[in-house]
Amino acid sequence: MRYPSTLRRRVVAGLILALTATMPAACGDPASPATSPAPVVRFNQRLNDLLPQAVRDRGVLRVGTEASYAPMSSFGPDGHTIGGVEPDLGAQIGRVLGVRVQFRNFDFSGLLTDVAGGSLDLAISAMTDTPERARTADFINYFHAGSSIVVQRGNPSGVTELDDLCGKVVAVQSGTTQVGLLARSQKNCGRRPIVVKAFPTNSDALLQLRTGRAVAVLNDLPPAVFLVNDPRTRSQYQLASTVQYEPGSYGVVVAKSQPGLREAVQGALEELRRSGVYAQILSTWHVQDGAVQQITINSSR
Numbered sequence: 001m002r003y004p005s006t007l008r009r010r011v012v013a014g015l016i017l018a019l020t021a022t023m024p025a026a027c028g029d030p031a032s033p034a035t036s037p038a039p040v041v042r043f044n045q046r047l048n049d050l051l052p053q054a055v056r057d058r059g060v061l062r063v064g065t066e067a068s069y070a071p072m073s074s075f076g077p078d079g080h081t082i083g084g085v086e087p088d089l090g091a092q093i094g095r096v097l098g099v100r101v102q103f104r105n106f107d108f109s110g111l112l113t114d115v116a117g118g119s120l121d122l123a124i125s126a127m128t129d130t131p132e133r134a135r136t137a138d139f140i141n142y143f144h145a146g147s148s149i150v151v152q153r154g155n156p157s158g159v160t161e162l163d164d165l166c167g168k169v170v171a172v173q174s175g176t177t178q179v180g181l182l183a184r185s186q187k188n189c190g191r192r193p194i195v196v197k198a199f200p201t202n203s204d205a206l207l208q209l210r211t212g213r214a215v216a217v218l219n220d221l222p223p224a225v226f227l228v229n230d231p232r233t234r235s236q237y238q239l240a241s242t243v244q245y246e247p248g249s250y251g252v253v254v255a256k257s258q259p260g261l262r263e264a265v266q267g268a269l270e271e272l273r274r275s276g277v278y279a280q281i282l283s284t285w286h287v288q289d290g291a292v293q294q295i296t297i298n299s300s301r
Contacts, residue, residue, distance in 0.1 A: 039276030041096050047271075048098045050264035055121060061101045063090055064115070065125040066108035066173075068203040071226045071285045072126040073103070085222075086124045088281045089142065089272065096268035107200060109175030112136045115253045121261065123253035126220060128177050129299045130248070139251025140266045141296045142278075143287075146247030147178055148224040149240035150209065150217045157215040159240045167192035171205035171214035174198040178218035181246055210236055222287045249292065249299050262297065269295040 048056070055061060065073040065086060073084045082103045094101035103124075106114060111123040115137050129139035151159050159165060165182070166189035172178045182196050197214065199205045202223070208214040219227070221244050227237045252269070254262045272278040273295060282288040 039280055041092055041271050041275045041277050043098045044096050044267070044271060045098075047096060047264045047267045050260040050267070051097060051099070052258060052261055055099060055261065059099050061090075061094060061097070061099050062119075062121045063101055063103050064106040064111050064120040064123045065103055066111070066201065067103075067105045068173075068201040069126050069220075069223050070230075071222060071287060072220075073124070075105075085143075085281060085285045085287060086126070088284070089269070089278070090124055092272050092277050092281070093265060093268040096271050097264055108173060109200070112253060116255050118255065121254075121258075122265065125253075126223075126250050127253060128248045129251035130177065133253075134298045136256075137253045138256055138262050139249070139253060139298050140262060140269060141249040141251045141292060141299055142269055143250040143282075143290045144247060144292055145220045145222055145250065145290050146244035147181055147218050148221045148244055150206075150219050150224050150227060150237050151215065151240045152209060152212070153234075153236055153238050155238060155240060159216050161241060161243065162245065163188050164240075165194045165216060166190070167194070168215045169195040169197060169208075169213065170216050170218065171197050171199060171208035172218050173202045173205050174200055176218075177246070177248075181218065206237075216240065222290060249296075251298075266295050266297060 065082060067073050067075050067082045071084050073082055073086045075081065076083045082105065087103050090101040090103060106120070108125060111120070111125055111127065112133060114120045115123050127133070129141055133139070149159060149162070151157065157164075157168065162185045165185070170182060172182065179196065179198060182194055186193050197208065199208070202219065205214070205217045206227070209217045224239060227233050228239055252265055254265060269278070279288065279291060282291050
């Protein structure tokens with residue numbers, strides 16, 4: 001989640017339109033052109049052969065995520081099933097590799113350690129690939145996004161940019177790059193520093209905003225736009241502006257000791273991209289503006 005640099009990018013109006021648009025409904029109009037077959041991917045023996053023997057023996061890839069970050073990964077209505085962009089991508093990765101992909105909820109701040117230590121095979125949790133994180137694990141880049149400022153509906157504190165947060169309480173999720181972004185922004189605050197409060201989950205941070213104990217939460221753009229447009233939450237939140245701060249690449253986290261697994265997952269994601277399945281999944285969740293044109297390792301550093 002989120003990338004350290006000094007770049008800012010203005011989000012084009014079409015991005016929010018794409019995220020909020022509904023998919024066109026099929027109809028029986030005989031004048032309508034025939035729909036194209038849905039893209040599919042198939043089992044790839046060569047990529048399966050790259051998997052660690054333990055994964056092939058289990059037939060399961062153990063994947064960690066922090067499931068409070070819709071539409072990337074979040075719990076469904078039953079409170080148990082994890083759904084979203086990342087579980088959908090994971091299921092299709094499993095189809096290519098010939099194994100089942102099992103998503104489990106973990107603390108975000110511990111995901112790198114859990115992967116490096118072997119209790120998880122992968123982490124797929126909107127985690128931005130940074131040089132610091134890449135010292136612990138490898139990242140297979142599959143998405144691109146930056147940070148945005150979420151405020152209460154009506155924006156009672158009049159926040160429009162990072163400098164407006166000086167002297168105010170801001171809530172963030174622990175271990176995210178938003179923590180670093182706020183730290184780098186302190187230099188503009190003089191004697192009125194931002195009061196940063198970090199919480200285990202994004203849901204905890206949003207609770208602080210919702211109850212007036214913080215004036216803003218920093219989220220990646222796709223979850224932020226989801227919040228301000230979802231019928232369940234749009235009455236509570238809005239974007240402070242259309243600025244996207246410090247865009248970077250999300251990566252599937254894999255242990256440096258598992259180069260075969262890294263190559264297998266990279267190959268599977270490339271199969272999804274070439275086949276159109278990748279684009280279809282992103283379009284289904286209205287996050288197609290975050291698509292990458294190539295599946296890279298460690299942001300091609």
